[in-house]
Amino acid sequence: MTINHKIIMKEVQDYVVITLGLFLYAFGFTFFLMPYEIVTGGVSGIAAIVEYASGFPNQYTYFLINLALLVIALKILGLKFLMKTIYAIIVLTFLLGLMKELVPRDESGEMVKILGEGQNFMSLIIGCMMTGSALGIVFLNNGSTGGSDIIAASVNKYYNMSLGTVLFILDFMIVGSCLFIPQFGDMLDRTHMVVFGFCTMLIENFMLDYIYNRRRSSVQFLIFSEKWQEIANAIGTRMDHGVTILDGHGWYSGKERKVLCILAKKNESTDMFRLIKMIDPHAFVSQSAVIGVFGEGFDAIKVKTPNNTNIDPTAPKTPKLKTT
Known part of the structure; x- marks a missing residue:
């Protein structure tokens, strides 16, 4: 209902x-x-x-x-x-x-x-x-x-x-x-x-x-925080967003740390920042614009594929022989 x-x-x-x-x-x-x-x-x-x-x-x-x-x-x-x-x-x-x-x-x-x-x-x-x-x-x-x-x-x-x-x-x-x-x-x-x-x-x-x-424009977030687990849980549950967890290594501190990578619509940025700040006001956040995001939840990939189903896309490309 x-x-x-x-x-x-x-x-x-x-x-x-x-x-x-x-x-x-x-x-x-x-x-x-x-x-x-x-x-x-x-x-x-x-x-x-x-x-x-x-x-x-x-x-x-x-x-x-x-x-x-x-x-x-x-x-x-x-x-x-x-x-x-x-x-x-x-x-x-x-x-x-x-x-x-x-x-x-x-x-x-x-x-x-x-x-x-x-x-x-x-x-x-x-x-x-x-x-x-x-x-x-x-x-x-x-x-x-x-x-x-x-x-x-x-x-x-x-x-x-x-x-x-x-x-x-x-x-x-x-x-x-x-x-x-x-x-x-x-x-x-x-x-x-x-x-x-x-x-x-x-x-x-x-x-x-x-x-x-x-x-329709999209942005990418990289979030560095000691409370990465809480932020990831909140984004996944409250905003219904996928979160990718990357392994990072601090050059100065020498410590291993987790980095959250998130792709979102630009109009969701304010809600994303608000949620991060509520959990960790000292979090380090990088936001960057992306040219395009394609896949589930975003735009569809609109390119033609070969009609020949026998083609293996993972096979190496055959070099063309030059003739003189």
């Missing part, structure tokens, strides 16, 4: 945080990017391009394109991911429409440029920082805003390629398409739009990777 309660609370927390992330995305996109007709990537970028060129509301284009992509999410990412994706698509469609009603407009009905005329690049920076951070928040809580996010999450599931890299490739093609749309003016105007679009890609994907990887 307690486990079910925790699962329900975790799901509720995911949906609440996803909703906040979607609100931030809709606000940044509508208030800072659309009034300046700044192009972005993804399905929301395609929807914006359609609205700039034809006037067809972007929220409807966004919704229709995502309907076609939900089948991919169901097959590759599973029903749990699909439910949150459907939720995000519906909520974001509603929020995009709502924000367009709330954004200030002038006498002619055009969206007011919040930062004033000539502030296109500053508005781009602010807007993309919001949308990129929002995407990172949504992904961290097992959600997706649909569209190219589905493709990025699918690739990230099987390959060790960052979400930002996948989205960058997709967005490059979407933004580049503006060069071939005559409704955006002459070639110089279209070139300006594409250049600004590439800037949105860089800022948005940087923020996405920064938010997403900061939460």
Whole structure:
């Protein structure tokens, strides 16, 4: 019963945080990017391009394109991911429409440029920082805003390629398409739009990777203490963490001592330090960032293995013979 309660609370927390992330995305996109007709990537970028060129509301284009992509999410990412994706698509469609009603407009009905005329690049920076951070928040809580996010999450599931890299490739093609749309003016105007679009890609994907990887980053602890046994027991039982005990030898003291080696998520660092200090305030602790941790409890190893089952990975590599 307690486990079910925790699962329900975790799901509720995911949906609440996803909703906040979607609100931030809709606000940044509508208030800072659309009034300046700044192009972005993804399905929301395609929807914006359609609205700039034809006037067809972007929220409807966004919704229709995502309907076609939900089948991919169901097959590759599973029903749990699909439910949150459907939720995000519906909520974001509603929020995009709502924000367009709330954004200030002038006498002619055009969206007011919040930062004033000539502030296109500053508005781009602010807007993309919001949308990129929002995407990172949504992904961290097992959600997706649909569209190219589905493709990025699918690739990230099987390959060790960052979400930002996948989205960058997709967005490059979407933004580049503006060069071939005559409704955006002459070639110089279209070139300006594409250049600004590439800037949105860089800022948005940087923020996405920064938010997403900061939460997932890991650290390594080396703990030197006379009370190593008590610390190991406390970490193993209270924090449900594995502990590796290494044999050490002090150069100055000449004494044998035990060293605790622990790999943990970065957001667990405060709890780890608090627990160590409660047991031994004089413990010597080394904390270092690690590039990646793969295995049980951390990230999966996402590399391809040979299909030939007869290959012995422990056998020495056969040297290649050079011919002259």
